[in-house]
Amino acid sequence: MTHPTMMKEDFPVSNIRHFLEPGPIVLVSSQWQAQPNIMTLGWHMVMAFSPSLIGCVIAAGNHSHALVHHSGECVINIPSASLVDTVVSIGNCSGSEVDKFKTFDLTPGKAEKVGAPLIEECYASFECQLRDDAMVERYNLFIFEVVKAHVAPSADDEESLHYRGMGEFMLSGNTIDRTALFKPSMLV
Amino acid sequence: MTHPTMMKEDFPVSNIRHFLEPGPIVLVSSQWQAQPNIMTLGWHMVMAFSPSLIGCVIAAGNHSHALVHHSGECVINIPSASLVDTVVSIGNCSGSEVDKFKTFDLTPGKAEKVGAPLIEECYASFECQLRDDAMVERYNLFIFEVVKAHVAPSADDEESLHYRGMGEFMLSGNTIDRTALFKPSMLV
Numbered sequence: 220m221t222h223p224t225m226m227k228e229d230f231p232v233s234n235i236r237h238f239l240e241p242g243p244i245v246l247v248s249s250q251w252q253a254q255p256n257i258m259t260l261g262w263h264m265v266m267a268f269s270p271s272l273i274g275c276v277i278a279a280g281n282h283s284h285a286l287v288h289h290s291g292e293c294v295i296n297i298p299s300a301s302l303v304d305t306v307v308s309i310g311n312c313s314g315s316e317v318d319k320f321k322t323f324d325l326t327p328g329k330a331e332k333v334g335a336p337l338i339e340e341c342y343a344s345f346e347c348q349l350r351d352d353a354m355v356e357r358y359n360l361f362i363f364e365v366v367k368a369h370v371a372p373s374a375d376d377e378e379s380l381h382y383r384g385m386g387e388f389m390l391s392g393n394t395i396d397r398t399a400l401f402k403p404s405m406l407v
Numbered sequence: 408m409t410h411p412t413m414m415k416e417d418f419p420v421s422n423i424r425h426f427l428e429p430g431p432i433v434l435v436s437s438q439w440q441a442q443p444n445i446m447t448l449g450w451h452m453v454m455a456f457s458p459s460l461i462g463c464v465i466a467a468g469n470h471s472h473a474l475v476h477h478s479g480e481c482v483i484n485i486p487s488a489s490l491v492d493t494v495v496s497i498g499n500c501s502g503s504e505v506d507k508f509k510t511f512d513l514t515p516g517k518a519e520k521v522g523a524p525l526i527e528e529c530y531a532s533f534e535c536q537l538r539d540d541a542m543v544e545r546y547n548l549f550i551f552e553v554v555k556a557h558v559a560p561s562a563d564d565e566e567s568l569h570y571r572g573m574g575e576f577m578l579s580g581n582t583i584d585r586t587a588l589f590k591p592s593m594l595v
Contacts, residue, residue: 234572236449236571236572237571237572237573238571240430240449240450240569240570240571240572241430241569241570241571241577242428242429242430242431242569243430261424261428261453262428262452262453262454263452264450264451264452264462264464265449265450265464266450266464266546266547266548267464267546272546274452274462274464274548276452276453276454276455276462300583303583303585304585304588307585307588307589308588310593311588311589311590311593351545353542354541354542357539358454358455358460358550360454360462362546378580381428381429381430381569381579382428382429383424383425383426383428383429383582384422384424384425384428384595385425385586385594385595386584386585386586386587386588386589386594387582387583387584387585387586388582388583388584388585389429389579389580389581389582390579390580390581390582390583391569391577391578391579391580392566392577392578392579392580392581393577393578393580394571394575394576394577394578395488395491395575395576395578396574396575396576397491397492397495397574397575397576398573398574398575399574400492400495400496400499400574401495401499401574402499405498405499406573406574407572407573
């Protein structure tokens with residue numbers, strides 16, 4: 220099934236927590252020696268605003284582990300809930316056996332600062348450089364710096380997917396505003 | 408405002424991803440030298456099933472940073488959306504100035520394996536021991552092992568809070584099941 224590509228605009232890298240901190244499932248695209256791949260990932264967290272750091276656990280058994288480690292780059296893409304079946308299918312096959320962009324009709328886009336491709340069907344794409352691999356061997360923990368962010372104008376209206384395990388996803392719900400309860404200095 | 412306490416039952420520590428991977432805001436309770444504290448935290452991720460590892464970034468400026476580091480323990484509690492104003496207020500004051508359990512009418516509960524208190528008003532509480540502090544100095548990254556999990560029978564029906572920054576929270580929405588698309592080996 221083909222999904223529409225989404226036009227995206229530059230977005231401040233120091234503010235990508237707006238999209239990642241709520242905990243959506245993401246698609247990590249990578250490329251090494253002209254071989255691209257995509258993996259589905261739920262184990263990520265924001266670690267700093269500036270530099271914009273994201274921690275990701277990518278299990279050593281994943282084909283993407285080596286691609287990301289060897290290239291030192293990836294793109295973290297956020298799919299909307301309409302892509303759920305593609306997200307699941309990507310997570311249930313290996314890039315050692317299939318070309319996931321072709322198999323799942325996804326469009327690789329040219330990144331600006333990394334060699335890994337964007338996924339054009341996603342509503343947000345964050346270009347990442349591997350900043351610290353000291354914890355890769357012990358915990359499969361990659362610490363990336365987001366060096367360029369692309370976000371669709373519709374991003375705040377997109378429904379995101381949040382994985383619970385055992386084939387079950389939570390969808391994002393309504394937004395509530397508690398600005399009035401914050402100290403101004405805490406509003407970041 | 409007083410909120411009801413929630414009876415909780417034992418839950419397998421290897422499966423707490425069910426509650427944490429979707430990315431809820433959590434309340435981290437800690438205690439050191441008889442001084443308890445609570446902080447609001449959005450920067451966490453699952454790192455392994457067994458041992459059950461959770462990574463958390465706790466900025467050095469937080470009063471809880473020292474309490475957690477010195478005691479080597481904490482409890483990660485998940486509040487339902489009905490606690491949103493308490494969650495925000497906890498994040499907007501410092502444990503160096505107020506006793507947050509008393510100020511916010513929260514009930515400390517006795518943990519089984521750590522000295523830090525549970526928060527009885529939350530629907531899930533995970534007792535944690537600090538497993539690795541090698542990245543605390545560089546990134547404020549604490550790697551905890553969950554050694555005991557308590558979950559309310561109603562937990563799957565609770566609405567969770569997901570922080571977007573700037574005073575805005577996403578609420579959890581509906582759940583969808585895609586079990587049928589998974590390989591049996593991927594259903595963990």
